[in-house]
Amino acid sequence: MDKKPYIVAVLIQLIYTGSIVISKAAFNGGMPTIVFVFYRQVFASSMCLVPSAIVFGREKTPNMSLPIFINIFFLALLGVAFSLNIFNLGIKYTSSTVTAAMTNALPVVTFAIAC
Structure with a gap:
């Protein structure tokens, strides 16, 4: 196996x-949740998304119109x-154990809402 x-x-x-x-x-x-989300997004886009877009999709990218960009x-x-701000507020006001347990329940909640 x-x-x-x-x-x-x-x-x-x-x-x-x-x-x-x-x-x-x-x-x-003492870090505010909004600042943490901003740094997280900047780090993710500058370290992961931009280099991979430059390497893999340079010639394949179509022109983007203004309505699509908006x-x-x-x-x-x-x-x-x-x-992410709502999720991080939940982390801030509860323990990390509760947050880790609740993230495992997300598929169940999504399935219940879909039904």
Whole structure:
């Protein structure tokens, strides 16, 4: 039996839990949640998204129209930033253990809402 998928799943959970613990430590140190989300997004886009877009999609990128750019901007602002701020407020006011347990319940809640 191949154990690679299980090892990858455990590693992903460990990385995610470490991220939650580091977030909780930053919030306990006095960092505002909005500033933390901003730094997290800047780090993710500058270290991951921009280099991969330059390497893999330089010639394939179509021109972007203004309405599409505005839609992407507002979806990113309201969808990602708002949900991350709400999630980090939850981390700030509860323990990292509760947060890690609740993130495992997200698929169940999503399924219940879909039904």
